[in-house]
Amino acid sequence: MHRTTVRVARDALDANSTIAQANRDDFDRHGVRVVNLMSAPGAGKTTLLERVLEEGPERVGVLEGDVQGSFDADRLSALHVPVTQLNTDNGFGGECHLDANMVRSALPELPLDDIDVLIIENVGNLVCPAEFRVGEDVRAMVSSVTEGEDKPLKYPLMFRACELVILNKIDLLPHLDFDVELFLDNLDDVHPGVERMLVSARTGEGVEQVGEWLLRR
Amino acid sequence: MHRTTVRVARDALDANSTIAQANRDDFDRHGVRVVNLMSAPGAGKTTLLERVLEEGPERVGVLEGDVQGSFDADRLSALHVPVTQLNTDNGFGGECHLDANMVRSALPELPLDDIDVLIIENVGNLVCPAEFRVGEDVRAMVSSVTEGEDKPLKYPLMFRACELVILNKIDLLPHLDFDVELFLDNLDDVHPGVERMLVSARTGEGVEQVGEWLLRR
Numbered sequence: 001m002h003r004t005t006v007r008v009a010r011d012a013l014d015a016n017s018t019i020a021q022a023n024r025d026d027f028d029r030h031g032v033r034v035v036n037l038m039s040a041p042g043a044g045k046t047t048l049l050e051r052v053l054e055e056g057p058e059r060v061g062v063l064e065g066d067v068q069g070s071f072d073a074d075r076l077s078a079l080h081v082p083v084t085q086l087n088t089d090n091g092f093g094g095e096c097h098l099d100a101n102m103v104r105s106a107l108p109e110l111p112l113d114d115i116d117v118l119i120i121e122n123v124g125n126l127v128c129p130a131e132f133r134v135g136e137d138v139r140a141m142v143s144s145v146t147e148g149e150d151k152p153l154k155y156p157l158m159f160r161a162c163e164l165v166i167l168n169k170i171d172l173l174p175h176l177d178f179d180v181e182l183f184l185d186n187l188d189d190v191h192p193g194v195e196r197m198l199v200s201a202r203t204g205e206g207v208e209q210v211g212e213w214l215l216r217r
Numbered sequence: 218m219h220r221t222t223v224r225v226a227r228d229a230l231d232a233n234s235t236i237a238q239a240n241r242d243d244f245d246r247h248g249v250r251v252v253n254l255m256s257a258p259g260a261g262k263t264t265l266l267e268r269v270l271e272e273g274p275e276r277v278g279v280l281e282g283d284v285q286g287s288f289d290a291d292r293l294s295a296l297h298v299p300v301t302q303l304n305t306d307n308g309f310g311g312e313c314h315l316d317a318n319m320v321r322s323a324l325p326e327l328p329l330d331d332i333d334v335l336i337i338e339n340v341g342n343l344v345c346p347a348e349f350r351v352g353e354d355v356r357a358m359v360s361s362v363t364e365g366e367d368k369p370l371k372y373p374l375m376f377r378a379c380e381l382v383i384l385n386k387i388d389l390l391p392h393l394d395f396d397v398e399l400f401l402d403n404l405d406d407v408h409p410g411v412e413r414m415l416v417s418a419r420t421g422e423g424v425e426q427v428g429e430w431l432l433r434r
Contacts, residue, residue, distance in 0.1 A: 041257040041343045041372065042364025053344045067344060069375075071367050094374075096313055096344035119406055124371075126315035127284060145385065146363035147259025150288050155258065157276075157284075157311070160412045169363065177419075202394075 006011075016132050019090045020102035023107065023135025030112035034120065035214055036098075036136035038158065039123030040151075043144040044106035044168045046072040048201040049121065052211040053079045060215060061115040063106060065123050072121060084109045088123060097128035100135055118217050126155040140164040140214065145172055149183040156190040164213055171200040233349050236317035239322065240352025243305065247329035251337060252431055253315075253353035256376065257368075258341030260361040261385045265288040265418040269428040270296045277432060278332040282340045284311035289338060301326045305340060314345035317352055333434050343372040347379075357381040357431065358364055362389055366400040373407040381412045381430055388417040 026032050039045050049062065053076065061082045064073040076083045086106045087096035095102070098120065110118065120136065130139075141162045143151055145153040146167040146169055154158040159165060173180070180198070187196065194216060197213070199206030244251050256262050266279065270293065278299040281290040287304040293300045303323045305312035312319070315337065327335065337353065339346040346357075360368055360378045363386055371374040376382060382404060390397070397415070404413065414430070415424030 017285055040259060040341070041368060042361070064373060069371060071321070071371060094344065107368060123344070124257070125313060125344060127311065127342060144259070144363065146361065146389070151258060153286060154283060154288060172363070172389065172392055 003130060010143050014133065016100045019104055020133040022137045023100055023104055025137055026107060026112070027118070027137075027163060032112055032115055034118045034134075034136040034138075036120050036122060036129075036134055036139045037142070037214075038122045038126075038139065038162070039124060039142035040126045040144070040147060041144045041190040043124070043147065044159045045121050045124070045142050046075055048142060048166070048168060048183045048199070048207065048210065049076060049119065050079065050206045051201050051204060052214055053081050056080050057211075057215055059114065059216045061111055063103065063110065063118060063120045065098040065102070065121055067096070067123060076081050082111050082115065096123055096125045097132055098122050098134055101134040103134040109115070117215050119214060126158045130155075130158040130160075138163045140166060142166045142168050143183075144169045145178045145180075145183075146177060149179055149186055152183070152186040152190045159187060159194070160191045162191075162194065164197065165191075166210055167198045170199055170205065172197050219330065230262060230348065233317045236321055237350040237352045240317055241271040241320055242326060242396050243329070244335070244354075246354055249329055249332055250434060251335045251351075251353040253337050253339060253346075253351055253357050254354065254359070254431075255339040255343075255344045255358045256341060256359035256377070257361070259349065260341070260359040261290055261418045262341070262359050265359060265383070265385060265416070265427065266293060267296065268334065268418050268421060269431055270298050272315045273297050274428075274432055276331065276333040278328055278335050279318065280327065280335060280337045282315040282338055284313070284320075285338060299328050301330065313340055313342045314349055314381050315339050315351055316322045316349040320351040322412075324337045336431060343368070347372075347377075355380045355382060359383045359385050360400075361386045362393060362395045362397075362400075366396055366403055369400070369403040369407045376404060376411070377408045379408075379411065380410075381414065382429055384413065384415045385416050386419055387422065388420045 073085040139162045287302045303324040356379045
């Protein structure tokens with residue numbers, strides 16, 4: 001008798017891949033490019049999006065992932081960009097990441113006919129969001145200089161998963177012991193040559209370049 | 218026929234509680250007080266521990282939780298405190314939190330006869346670590362002023378789970394728009410009156426008080 005063993009975790013990710021592909025097909029059908037934006041809590045994803053979206057680009061939408069509440073969605077709604085809130089709270093503390101099925105459950109609420117670009121702001125977490133594709137075209141992450149140079153080495157899957165690494169809060173560099181070269185060396189150790197941008201969402205430095213990348217059609 | 222439905226997530230946490238109690242019994246038998254220290258990535262847990270442990274307090278041990286690598290354990294080992302590394306990497310990206318069974322697997326490596334206090338540095342994450350007790354006596358968390366005032370509202374379970382909230386990196390306040398009163402108001406909204414300490418692991422401000430709390434016998 002032939003016998004096989006399949007790990008549950010593998011199963012869960014297989015199901016996720018299947019649903020992510022279904023999402024991808026729906027996004028393709030509507031001609032929508034999808035960006036999955038990730039970071040640790042407080043790295044500045046929302047502030048960066050406020051900056052990128054403040055001139056009200058047309059045909060851009062945001063899907064906000066949070067454990068609970070709508071604090072970030074409320075901030076972005078002030079910018080007259082369509083924002084959809086997706087909460088992972090299931091009465092149990094909530095999931096620490098978005099997965100493909102959660103995004104699928106939000107599809108009916110998304111104005112896919114009216115947008116060309118959808119930015120998905122994931123739950124703040126450097127571990128699990130990197131493991132779950134949601135049907136996106138590209139993945140970008142924000143790492144803040146206040147988090148330390150070691151983060152690529154400690155969370156390599158996240159830094160490897162992304163096509164763009166945004167190093168944020170560089171306005172604080174004069175007040176920190178953060179070594180930019182060491183961070184970039186660590187980044188190249190886990191994801192050689194990955195595109196990177198040094199920005200300050202607070203002062204606006206480098207934000208235009210990030211906007212061009214995120215909002216590319 | 219009587220029929221009941223039990224959710225899998227509930228089962229997982231029930232198993233965790235059972236194992237956490239077994240850990241608790243073992244810690245009690247050895248007279249060891251256990252602190253579960255949590256935070257987002259880069260909030261400064263390790264730097265704070267370096268400060269607290271730099272004078273080499275006797276009979277104190279550290280259990281370092283990381284997805285992979287031993288960067289923090291290596292930093293703390295320089296202080297001549299017994300440090301045990303626990304990695305959650307299972308070849309699959311790694312778990313985003315410690316659970317009771319992971320800590321149990323580390324018990325044989327812990328010098329329980331030689332310590333009175335064990336500090337467990339959890340994986341950097343504001344969501345799942347709060348859901349899994351590991352057999353600790355108390356839980357403390359570090360929130361950094363660079364993460365923003367909204368964190369208690371966005372991650373209430375974490376802020377509610379802890380007996381102590383340490384607001385770190387206050388040396389950066391002059392360079393940020395962070396409103397300390399607003400943060401404390403948000404904290405009281407989710408966990409009224411919880412003990413809180415404002416510190417800078419970098420300058421040492423407030424660290425003595427944190428040390429007394431963490432190393433209490």
